[in-house]
Amino acid sequence: MDRSGGRARHSGDLIAALSGRNLAHNLHSDVLWDMGFAIVSGQYAQGSILPPDTELLDRFRVSRTVLREALKTLAAKGLIEARARIGTRVLPRNRWNLFDADVLAWHFELGPEVSFLQSLAEVRIGIEIEAAALAAERRTDEQAKLLLAAVDRMAAASTPEDFARHDLDFHKAVANASGNPFMASISALVEMALTAAFTISSPVNEPEALIQTVAVHRAIAQAILDKNPQGAREAMRIAIAEGFARAAGRMEGV
Amino acid sequence: MDRSGGRARHSGDLIAALSGRNLAHNLHSDVLWDMGFAIVSGQYAQGSILPPDTELLDRFRVSRTVLREALKTLAAKGLIEARARIGTRVLPRNRWNLFDADVLAWHFELGPEVSFLQSLAEVRIGIEIEAAALAAERRTDEQAKLLLAAVDRMAAASTPEDFARHDLDFHKAVANASGNPFMASISALVEMALTAAFTISSPVNEPEALIQTVAVHRAIAQAILDKNPQGAREAMRIAIAEGFARAAGRMEGV
DNA sequence: ACAGGCAGATAAGTATGACAATATTGGGCG
DNA sequence: CGCCCAATATTGTCATACTTATCTGCCTGT
Numbered sequence: 001m002d003r004s005g006g007r008a009r010h011s012g013d014l015i016a017a018l019s020g021r022n023l024a025h026n027l028h029s030d031v032l033w034d035m036g037f038a039i040v041s042g043q044y045a046q047g048s049i050l051p052p053d054t055e056l057l058d059r060f061r062v063s064r065t066v067l068r069e070a071l072k073t074l075a076a077k078g079l080i081e082a083r084a085r086i087g088t089r090v091l092p093r094n095r096w097n098l099f100d101a102d103v104l105a106w107h108f109e110l111g112p113e114v115s116f117l118q119s120l121a122e123v124r125i126g127i128e129i130e131a132a133a134l135a136a137e138r139r140t141d142e143q144a145k146l147l148l149a150a151v152d153r154m155a156a157a158s159t160p161e162d163f164a165r166h167d168l169d170f171h172k173a174v175a176n177a178s179g180n181p182f183m184a185s186i187s188a189l190v191e192m193a194l195t196a197a198f199t200i201s202s203p204v205n206e207p208e209a210l211i212q213t214v215a216v217h218r219a220i221a222q223a224i225l226d227k228n229p230q231g232a233r234e235a236m237r238i239a240i241a242e243g244f245a246r247a248a249g250r251m252e253g254v
Numbered sequence: 255m256d257r258s259g260g261r262a263r264h265s266g267d268l269i270a271a272l273s274g275r276n277l278a279h280n281l282h283s284d285v286l287w288d289m290g291f292a293i294v295s296g297q298y299a300q301g302s303i304l305p306p307d308t309e310l311l312d313r314f315r316v317s318r319t320v321l322r323e324a325l326k327t328l329a330a331k332g333l334i335e336a337r338a339r340i341g342t343r344v345l346p347r348n349r350w351n352l353f354d355a356d357v358l359a360w361h362f363e364l365g366p367e368v369s370f371l372q373s374l375a376e377v378r379i380g381i382e383i384e385a386a387a388l389a390a391e392r393r394t395d396e397q398a399k400l401l402l403a404a405v406d407r408m409a410a411a412s413t414p415e416d417f418a419r420h421d422l423d424f425h426k427a428v429a430n431a432s433g434n435p436f437m438a439s440i441s442a443l444v445e446m447a448l449t450a451a452f453t454i455s456s457p458v459n460e461p462e463a464l465i466q467t468v469a470v471h472r473a474i475a476q477a478i479l480d481k482n483p484q485g486a487r488e489a490m491r492i493a494i495a496e497g498f499a500r501a502a503g504r505m506e507g508v
Numbered sequence: 509a510c511a512g513g514c515a516g517a518t519a520a521g522t523a524t525g526a527c528a529a530t531a532t533t534g535g536g537c538g
Numbered sequence: 539c540g541c542c543c544a545a546t547a548t549t550g551t552c553a554t555a556c557t558t559a560t561c562t563g564c565c566t567g568t
Contacts, residue, residue: 026529026549026550026551027550027551028326028550028551052518052519052520053519053520054519062551062552063551063552063553064552064553064554065319065322065550065551065552065553066550066551066552068319068323068520068521069322069323069326069550072282072323072326072327072330073326073327073329073330075327076326076327076328076330076331076354076356077330077331078355082519082520082521083519083520083559083560084518084519084520084521084558084559084560084561085517085518085519085520085559085560085561086519086520086560086561087518087519087520088519088520093435093438094435094438094439094441096439097351097353097354097439098435098436098439099351099353099436099439099440100330100351100354101332119434119435119436120436122384122388122432122434122436122437123381123384123434123436123437125384126380126381126382126383126384126385127377127380127381128380129380130376130377130379130380131380134376178376180373180376180377181347181348181352181373182352182353182373182374182376182377183376183377184347184348185348185350185351185352185353186353187348280520280521280522280558281521281522282521282522306547306548306549307548307549308548316522316523317522317523317524318523318524318525319521319522319523319524320521320522320523322549322550323521336548336549336550337530337531337548337549338529338530338531338547338548338549338550339529339530339531339532339546339547339548339549340530340531340532340547340548340549341547341548341549342548342549
C-alpha cells in the first residue's frame with residue numbers, strides 16, 4: 001500500500017547530483033532501485049529465487065517491458081541470473097560487481113557501516129597508491145599543472161560541497177596522469193567514498209584538519225611533480241588513511 | 255548479409271568455459287555481444303550517437319524487446335546512455351565499467367594489446383598486493399591451509415588449463431582471506447588476465463618457469479601463513495610482474 | 509522393480525503494434 | 539530581433555499473444 005507514486009528519493013540522488021550525472025526519472029529506474037536495494041540489503045537472500053514476473057508485475061504496477069529491463073540491468077551488474085523454469089536467482093555476493101556505481105550506492109543506502117567504509121578505503125589505497133606512483137613516472141607537465149591547481153582550489157574551498165568536488169577532481173587528475181584506463185574507471189568508487197566521508201565530517205569545518213588534508217594532497221602533487229614514485233605512494237596512503245580515520249572516528253567516537 | 259544464424263563464437267566463450275560460467279545462447283546476448291564489441295572496438299566512436307532503434311531493428315532482425323534489453327544491458331555497464339529525442343550516445347571511456355567481465359572480454363576480442371595487458375597487471379598489482387597484506391593480517395588457519403593446498407595443486411598440474419585453474423584458485427583464496435568483499439569482486443579481472451597470459455604462454459611448457467612461478471606463489475602463501483604483510487606484498491608484486499613479463503616477452507620478442 | 513523416455517506444467521524469452529513522454533528544431537508571433 | 543510554441547523524431551511504456559526451455563512425474567517396456 002505504500003506504493004504511492006512520489007515517495008522519498010534515494011540517497012543516491014545526492015551523489016548523482018554532486019557528480020553531475022544524469023538522474024533521469026523513468027519507471028524502469030524506480031523498479032531498478034527498489035529491487036537493487038532490496039537485494040543488496042538482504043531482503044532477498046543470496047541464492048534465493050525472486051518472485052516470478054507475474055507477481056512483481058502486480059507489485060510494481062508496471063508493464064512487463066519495464067520490469068524485464070530493470071531485471072536485465074540487475075543481471076548486467078551481476079546481482080541476479082534468470083533461468084527458464086527455475087526463476088530468477090540472486091547470485092552470491094562475490095559475483096556482484098561491487099565497483100558499479102549503482103551497486104555501491106545501494107550499499108550506502110542502508111547506512112554506511114564503518115566496516116564497509118574501511119573496505120572501501122583499503123581498495124582505494126591499493127589502487128590509488130599505484131596510480132600515484134605511475135603518475136609520478138609518466139605525468140606530462142600539463143597534468144602536473146592540473147594537479148597543483150586542484151590542490152589550490154581545495155585550499156580555497158569554503159563549503160564542504162566545494163571541497164569534496166575539488167578533492168574528487170584531484171584524485172581524478174592523478175588517475176588520468178597514471179595513463180592507465182582502469183585507474184580512471186574507479187572514480188565512481190572514489191566519489192562514493194569521498195561523498196560518504198564528507199557527509200559524515202568535512203575538514204572544512206575544522207581548520208586544523210583542513211590544513212593537514214590540503215598539505216597531504218600537496219605532498220602527493222609535489223611527489224608526482226618531482227617524478228618521485230615512492231614519495232607519491234606514501235603520501236597517497238596517508239591521504240586516504242587519514243580521510244577514513246576522520247570519518248570513522250566521527251562515527252564511533254563522540 | 256553475413257548475419258547467418260550460426261557464425262563463429264566469441265573468444266569470450268573460452269573464458270566463460272574455463273570459469274564454469276553459464277553461456278546461455280539467447281537472441282539478446284547475440285545482439286549484446288555484437289554491439290558491445292562494436293563499441294569497445296571503436297566502430298562506434300565515444301560521444302557519437304548510435305543508429306536509432308528502427309535501423310538497428312532492421313539490421314539485427316530481432317524484436318524491439320530484444321534490442322532494447324541488449325541496449326539496457328550496455329547502459330548498465332556504462333557504455334551507453336539513451337535520451338529521448340536525442341538518441342543513444344556512446345559514453346566516454348572513463349564512464350565504462352572496465353571491471354565488468356563482459357567489457358573486459360570485448361577488449362580481448364580485438365587481440366590482447368601488450369599495453370592493455372600491462373594496464374591490467376598494474377591494477378592487479380595495486381589491488382592484490384593489498385589483498386595479500388590484509389590476508390597476512392587476518393587469515394584464519396583454515397584459509398592458510400587452502401592457500402598451501404592451491405600451491406601444491408599448481409605444482410602438480412600437468413596441463414596449461416589445470417595450471418591456470420589452480421592459479422586462479424590461489425588468487426581467489428588470497429582475496430577471500432583478505433576479508434574485503436571488493437577484493438573478491440575483482441576475480442573476473444584476474445581470471446581474464448590469467449587466461450590471456452596462459453593462452454600466450456604457459457609455464458607448464460617451460461620447466462624452469464614453472465618451478466619459479468610455483469616458488470613465488472609458495473612465498474606468498476608462506477608470508478601470509480607467517481602473518482608477514484610486507485613479505486606478502488613483495489612476493490605478490492613479483493608474482494604478477496613476472497607473469498606479465500613472460501607473456502609480454504613472448505608477444506614481442508618471439 | 510527399475511531404466512528410460514515421454515508429456516504436462518511453469519517460467520522466462522520473443523514478437524508486435526500502439527500510444528506516451530520528451531527534447532530539438534524551426535517557424536510564427538509579438 | 540527575440541521569445542515562445544508547435545511540429546517532429548526518438549526513446550519510453552503498455553498490453554497481449556505466442557515460443558522456448560527445462561523440471562517433475564508418470565508411464566511404459568524390459
